[in-house]
Amino acid sequence: MAIATQVRLKLGFCNILWCVNSKMCVKFLILILFCVHISTSKDYCKGHFDNCICTDEVVECHHEQKLNGDITKLLHYIQDNVVNMTVTGSYIPELPANSVGSCKHESGLVLHQLKYLDLSNNSISNIHGKSLHCLPNLEILILRDNAWQVDRSPDKTGYFSSVSNLKHLDLTNTFDEVWNGSIHITKLARVFNETDMTKLEILELGYNEFFSFSLSAANSFCQLTSLKKLNLTHNNLDQPSLPNQKDCLENLTHIDFSYNKMAVLPREFMDKAEDLRDIKVIKLDNNPFQCDCGLVETWKWLNSTKINVNKKELLCAGGYHSSYKGKPVLSLSLSDLRCEQLEAPSNTAVKAVTGIIFAVVGLTLIAFLIVHRNKIRLVCKKWKKRVPNMRFRSHQGYASVQEVAVI
Template structure:
């Protein structure tokens, strides 16, 4: 085994022979600290490895490990040698490796690592055997990147529950930045305390998911300064969300939230939300430039939220839609009051009833036509069964004293 010592044992790229001249090893500026200083970097990008065995020979002086663009579905136990110290290792980038499982004993001797990047993988973390202490040896971890990291075959609500357990077991008490973009997350409300396991968290990135509201707790995160919710599907923040955000401002000097490129709806339901944008102490980054993707009157569509003045909703009354302070859905026939998020159904529209009636008549006519043209076949098939059933009904309908007597021959 090579320990990165003798130059005579290195390949032409400066790496141990087990790296097969596919990687580069040496000093270089690192993008992970914005190219400020040179770091001893082992770079295995798009090298086509199907095994991580060569990482057992990782040079002791490695500061940055880039091991990306390979095909390693399962990382083995002790992926780095358990017999050597990596006291200078600061950054591990294992993104885009088709990773599915990281076992609890995969990482050792990584207590100095501050940045771990696992973006663009297919991680499955809902199996009890695989998930308890995945990050437990990253004792000083400050930045964790999990963008597009999880398998789409598992519902986000399930793996978020598992992720909460992982955070709890791993005790990431120094984690400052967490990236969870592009993970098809619809809601975090099933476990709203998930991020409370990260007491030092300063930045939470949840962009490019499917969130419709801000539905998790942050009162337990005294250091939180920035929340990224851009490019989700938020039409407006709920009253509970706005109250929750305002409440934390009593305990800290500042909080920023970014919600650009969401499909905001500008009708009567958004009055409270737009009023909040104008008055809250929370800094909603560049909210005046956010635009209405939908709204009523229709002239609101495309307007910037900061310029919307007229907020109405239509109401179905006397056979037509009229402007009102209530809310309705023209397509479904669902009406809602401005302050009531529960749907009130007023039945199907006349157009819908007409279409359903037409299909019912058409289907009935078709069945009758088929029966007429095949009447002889139907008769020959059904009649024997009919005779049998009527005989059966006749006998079973008799009372005990009417049971036919046995005839003596």
């Protein structure tokens, strides 16, 4: 029996060693240790909230109805040393000032250790300018799946002006759905112009219905001097832009424009992409490229660039010939990229068209005469009566014209 126990222990130890060498198992072990840590820690939210766990370092709330639209109700049970905070699936339409803690010189909760904050899927529409202003060590902020209406009133500025250590900002599907998503990107550009997120490395802006990404909007990203990855996937962009300011986005390595509305790539975009020294990956798949003469410059750039563009995944949505649809862009040759041209009509065609016109006019005239024949007869009779009788009458006493001539 003792031998069997030893064998089980050895096998268990071997399995653990195997797991250590496997990435999936390492993550699994971390998850187990995290759960054990939570289960052995004091829960400050117990008895106050049904779907929240609040320990010394972790706050987890999912679909908590007792918040009743007010996230500040949690502040009474959160400890100053919290590192990770997640509040999702609740109804929190507004984030007031000091929503997640006070500043150091103020009384109340101070979350200077907070590094991870997830406020996704909470129907957030209004954010105060000082909602997040006392989180100096925050590294990851997730605001995805909300309905934020970016406001520019005096108390709604400085959204990201005091999170200088932020490295990852997730604004996927964050903004209120409007008929023109360009409103949001314009307002957001102004927000970035006044930010101090100089350590931000990842910015996610997918699924926001942006219809344009203008040059001025692109230049506002120049404030994000450490940005490495920019995600603009699943929008409605037809003219992508990259900033034209000098020494801008010098650390950018990855940019994702997939699932947008681009039929061709602007010349300025391709030139700027070549100027970015560290750019390594540009994703452009699932755009409706039109494979005709308008795609010539794009086709040439795709064949010459050293940038890692996912070229094989770029497909034609239409083009010069109907058979191009669904084909890889680079499977076509340069001579395939043509546009329809109207040919000058031949002499035979001109004669045929002229003959048809005369025939139509003639038939129309005949039909008119037939339909109105009675009226035409009446008009002719009236006209005949008005014309004087021009018959020749000989003078009395003369038998004929010849007789008159003889006299």
